[in-house]
Amino acid sequence: MKKLTLFFLLLSVIASAQQKKIKWPHHKKAVIVLTYDDALDSQLKNAIPQLNKLNFKGTFFLTSELNSVSIPKWRKAGAEGHELANHTLFHPCLSETMPDNPVNAAEHYSIFQIMREIYTMNNFLYAIDGKSGRTYAYPCTETEVGGKSYVDTLRKSTMIKYARVGGDDDAVITDFKHLDNMLVPSYGLEDSTPANKLIEFVKKVEKSGGMGIFMFHGIGGDFIKTSTQAHKELLEYLAKNKTDIWVATFQQAMDYITLENKKG
Numbered sequence: 704m705k706k707l708t709l710f711f712l713l714l715s716v717i718a719s720a721q722q723k724k725i726k727w728p729h730h731k732k733a734v735i736v737l738t739y740d741d742a743l744d745s746q747l748k749n750a751i752p753q754l755n756k757l758n759f760k761g762t763f764f765l766t767s768e769l770n771s772v773s774i775p776k777w778r779k780a781g782a783e784g785h786e787l788a789n790h791t792l793f794h795p796c797l798s799e800t801m802p803d804n805p806v807n808a809a810e811h812y813s814i815f816q817i818m819r820e821i822y823t824m825n826n827f828l829y830a831i832d833g834k835s836g837r838t839y840a841y842p843c844t845e846t847e848v849g850g851k852s853y854v855d856t857l858r859k860s861t862m863i864k865y866a867r868v869g870g871d872d873d874a875v876i877t878d879f880k881h882l883d884n885m886l887v888p889s890y891g892l893e894d895s896t897p898a899n900k901l902i903e904f905v906k907k908v909e910k911s912g913g914m915g916i917f918m919f920h921g922i923g924g925d926f927i928k929t930s931t932q933a934h935k936e937l938l939e940y941l942a943k944n945k946t947d948i949w950v951a952t953f954q955q956a957m958d959y960i961t962l963e964n965k966k967g
Contacts, residue, residue, distance in 0.1 A: 711753060724912070725879050725963050731949040733909040734956050735941060736916040738762040738867065738889065740790060747776045750932045753922075755783060757942045762953040764790035764840040764867075767827060774831060781832035786952040788838045789828060790862065792820040796843035804942055808967035814856050822862055836864055838954050840918075842889065844869030858885045865957040867916065868876030871906050877913035879960050885956065889916035894927050898936035901929075905940060909948060914956060 727734055734900070739746045742765040754761050765787055769777065769806050781787045795807040795817065825837050839857070846868065857863055863885075866874075870888040890904055900918070908915035923931035941950050950957070 718733055718956060724877075725914075725951050725960060728959065729949070732947040733829065733912055734909060734914045734951055735905055736762065736889075736914065736951055736956050738764060738788075738916060738953055739919045739922070740774070741920060742766050742777070742790070742796065743921055743925040744773070744885045745928075746919075747773065747780070747957070749924070750919070750934065751780055751783075751920050751924040753931070753935055753938055754785070757886045757938050757940065759938060759950050759953075760784045760786065760890040760952050762786040762788050762838065764826075765790045765828065766790045766794050767824065767862040768794075775787075778831050781834070781877060786838070786954055787832050787834070788840065788953065789824045790840050791817065791842055792824050792827070795820070795848065796845060800843045800845065809842075809845060809848045812901065814853045816855055817848045818856060818860060818862075821857070823862075825862055829875040837862070837955070838957070839866040840928045841866065841868055842959065846886070854885050860928060863955065867918070872900070872907070875904075875908050875911050875915050876914050877911050878886065879913075879964060882960065884957065884961070887916065887953075889918040891918040892920070892927065892929060893899050896929055896933065898933040901933060901937040901941050904942075905937070905948065909944070914960075916953065 738749055746763060763785060777787060793807040795812050796804060797810055798805060798808045806818040828837060829835060846852055865887060866886050867889050868887045869891040872890050874888040876882060904915055913962045919929055920927035921932050922929055941948055942945055
């Protein structure tokens with residue numbers, strides 16, 4: 704029995720050693736990344752003012768759903784330190800996922816088409832904020848077009864530094880040694896997720912000493928809505944616990960992790 708116990712203890716030690724633990728900057732215990740998809744008006748109207756009030760920076764995955772009114776606002780957000788990131792030009796998804804977008808059905812795309820969209824969107828974003836080294840979020844969290852994965856093509860292209868996929872409230876990242884920079888998981892919220900559930904996720908991340916990424920859409924409007932009150936309560940919780948929690952953009956967090964991994 705003692706030998707069996709020692710065996711399992713040894714396995715536990717080996718598993719722990721295989722995971723790459725991160726020492727976060729300024730002795731923080733964990734990192735939270737706030738990301739927002741689809742260039743929605745409610746993000747400009749509600750999310751960004753709430754973030755700015757508490758001096759937090761978010762990552763906004765934009766599509767070409769921009770116009771002469773919104774572009775100056777997004778340019779201002781970028782100048783304030785928010786990350787403007789790539790979500791393709793036309794947000795192609797499978798028809799079964801987005802039946803109201805048949806023109807851009809992902810099953811009819813080629814890998815060349817999706818890569819061209821990402822490349823063009825990078826140039827579009829450069830025209831807005833003058834930055835390069837872009838991050839990416841897969842539309843509808845789907846990593847295939849035309850029935851084929853484009854993850855490795857995206858990786859080899861070097862157009863994108865890091866790419867975010869989906870997940871649920873178990874998407875807490877702790878194994879940084881084996882984290883794929885092109886498949887970084889996140890917590891995709893359901894419609895009207897309450898503040899207490901958002902905060903529970905933060906607490907889970909903090910307890911693990913890892914990283915948690917929120918995937919928001921509408922904030923107080925649009926679709927897959929998080930109420931402005933729930934969003935506000937989440938940010939206030941993060942502000943109260945800023946000694947222990949680093950709130951970073953997606954690129955900031957991933958750049959830090961990449962550097963730490965290189966240290967061995």
